[in-house]
Amino acid sequence: MKKYLVALDQGTTSSRAIVFDRSQQIVASAQKEFPQLYPQAGWVEHDPLELYSSQYGVMMEAITRGGIDPAEIAAIGITNQRETTIVWEKATGRPIYPAIVWQCRRTAALCDRLRADGLTEHIRAVTGLVPDAYFSATKIRWILDHVPGAQERAERGELLFGTVDSWLVWKLTRGRVHATDVTNASRTMLFDIRRLDWDETLLQVLRIPRCMLPDVRPSSGDFGTCNIQGVEIPIAGAAGDQQAALFGQCCFAPGEAKNTYGTGCFLLMNTGETPCVSRHGLVTTIAAGLGGHVTYALEGSVFVGGAVIQWLRDEMRFLSEASDAEYYAQKVDSTGGVYFVPAFTGLGAPYWDMYARGAIVGITRGTKREHIIRAAQESIAYQSMDLVAAMEKDTGVPLRELRVDGGASRDAFLMQFQADMLATPVRRPVIRETTALGAAYLAGLAVGIWHDPDELRRQWRCDVSFLPHMTAEQREKNRRGWAKAVGRSLDWAKEE
Ligand SMILES: Nc1ncnc2c1ncn2[C@@H]1O[C@H](COP(=O)(O)OP(=O)(O)O)[C@@H](O)[C@H]1O
Numbered sequence: 217m218k219k220y221l222v223a224l225d226q227g228t229t230s231s232r233a234i235v236f237d238r239s240q241q242i243v244a245s246a247q248k249e250f251p252q253l254y255p256q257a258g259w260v261e262h263d264p265l266e267l268y269s270s271q272y273g274v275m276m277e278a279i280t281r282g283g284i285d286p287a288e289i290a291a292i293g294i295t296n297q298r299e300t301t302i303v304w305e306k307a308t309g310r311p312i313y314p315a316i317v318w319q320c321r322r323t324a325a326l327c328d329r330l331r332a333d334g335l336t337e338h339i340r341a342v343t344g345l346v347p348d349a350y351f352s353a354t355k356i357r358w359i360l361d362h363v364p365g366a367q368e369r370a371e372r373g374e375l376l377f378g379t380v381d382s383w384l385v386w387k388l389t390r391g392r393v394h395a396t397d398v399t400n401a402s403r404t405m406l407f408d409i410r411r412l413d414w415d416e417t418l419l420q421v422l423r424i425p426r427c428m429l430p431d432v433r434p435s436s437g438d439f440g441t442c443n444i445q446g447v448e449i450p451i452a453g454a455a456g457d458q459q460a461a462l463f464g465q466c467c468f469a470p471g472e473a474k475n476t477y478g479t480g481c482f483l484l485m486n487t488g489e490t491p492c493v494s495r496h497g498l499v500t501t502i503a504a505g506l507g508g509h510v511t512y513a514l515e516g517s518v519f520v521g522g523a524v525i526q527w528l529r530d531e532m533r534f535l536s537e538a539s540d541a542e543y544y545a546q547k548v549d550s551t552g553g554v555y556f557v558p559a560f561t562g563l564g565a566p567y568w569d570m571y572a573r574g575a576i577v578g579i580t581r582g583t584k585r586e587h588i589i590r591a592a593q594e595s596i597a598y599q600s601m602d603l604v605a606a607m608e609k610d611t612g613v614p615l616r617e618l619r620v621d622g623g624a625s626r627d628a629f630l631m632q633f634q635a636d637m638l639a640t641p642v643r644r645p646v647i648r649e650t651t652a653l654g655a656a657y658l659a660g661l662a663v664g665i666w667h668d669p670d671e672l673r674r675q676w677r678c679d680v681s682f683l684p685h686m687t688a689e690q691r692e693k694n695r696r697g698w699a700k701a702v703g704r705s706l707d708w709a710k711e712e
């Protein structure tokens with residue numbers, strides 16, 4: 217009997233595969249980190265072949281570890297780092313350039329031109345986004361401009377574009393399927409989120425040939441099959457990792473929200489079947505929906521979340537493990553007035569400043585390593601607090617609780633500080649691999665392993681609730697200090 221679902225979670229820093237059974241228990245998993253490439257200041261790339269090989273490798277490792285017969289696998293669900301842009305040759309499957317990662321700022325000047333040309337409103341109205349180097353559209357333009365002959369080849373139909381989901385689908389189906397799902401399409405800055413089609417105006421402005429774009433499909437459904445040891449296994453779900461996490465957290469009803477603390481932080485709130493247009497710096501995006509219905513979400517994206525801890529570990533050598541941050545932060549009872557704005561790749565929502573850069577302010581002769589570590593952790597919560605504030609202004613409704621997940625949500629100090637700064641309960645579920653779980657749900661619903669979202673909702677279990685304790689006065693003082701620190705980091709890298 218088919219009893220397993222394999223979720224492939226291709227993230228920014230690692231590829232993971234998790235095998236779930238029908239009762240949503242993790243049967244086996246495997247994970248592999250891959251190199252981050254920083255060819256110039258502000259640029260971030262991945263090797264697309266490495267993304268695929270690490271993802272394929274961990275899938276096979278998890279299947280082997282779990283002692284699973286491929287014939288028992290009901291379906292594969294894919295979830296992925298979003299916006300990251302890959303262009304490859306249709307005939308050979310060879311990428312023509314490294315993957316330009318969502319964090320990469322190289323197209324900031326092109327985004328400035330789009331703004332200067334008066335396209336901001338069109339982009340907002342049609343795609344739900346803001347003109348920013350974060351999204352895929354200008355990254356495609358950059359590749360077509362910088363790889364010799366690429367524009368002509370793309371126009372002749374010889375090149376294909378895809379976000380990481382499309383690339384994995386293409387590779388896993390051995391070049392048979394060139395498709396993406398609506399959630400990933402909604403992050404390209406080329407997709408009309410109401411008409412559910414590529415937007416002709418933006419394609420023309422950016423001279424992107426329609427023939428290189430993938431077919432856009434519902435997140436739960438048919439993405440071809442992958443042959444594992446002679447067995448054709450349906451790829452039955454695909455969604456961007458943040459939308460998958462929203463789904464995995466069972467935020468199926470309008471008003472339900474989650475925040476994922478991974479490399480970045482991504483706060484998404486389900487807003488139902490009508491897109492909610494933000495007036496406070498958030499974007500409108502498509503959430504993973506079912507049964508042909510399109511569900512929308514408001515999203516706030518923070519570019520550097522857990523990555524600030526990684527930076528303290530790898531570049532500053534302040535920590536030997538990311539998990540040590542919690543210990544050091546609690547060795548001091550405050551940051552001693554230090555604020556850390558980790559705007560390493562600019563600031564995302566709600567500031568959208570591609571030229572902001574990192575700042576550590578308030579340092580005195582008494583500042584110790586522990587203060588800086590604590591300030592780094594607090595910065596993750598402050599940035600998320602800014603998103604909640606924007607969301608509450610947009611919806612006019614205070615957030616009742618925040619569901620959390622992602623690598624850095626393990627950090628209890630951070631979660632408590634988050635609850636304190638939001639004055640809202642923060643709830644961490646038993647299964648923290650909600651991104652992979654969301655992908656498994658989407659695939660499992662498509663092949664009939666589960667029948668409806670209510671069945672899934674009944675399974676959501678809270679592990680820890682962090683309740684707010686901070687006084688309103690302290691909260692306000694912290695909030696003011698943070699706002700002042702952010703002001704110091706804005707516009708830093710803009711050339712005179
Ligand atoms: N205990 C911890 N405390 C704080 N940050 C952590 C902790 N564990 C992991 N992280 C951070 O979380 C991130 C990894 O989370 P993960 O969800 O695996 O990310 P991604 O999916 O973006 O690759 C890293 O940036 C790491 O620094």
Ligand SMILES: O=P(O)(O)OC[C@H](O)CO
Nearest residue numbers: 227228297298478479480
């Ligand atoms: O890989 P993650 O978990 O950091 O997520 C990356 C986001 O999808 C970028 O938008």
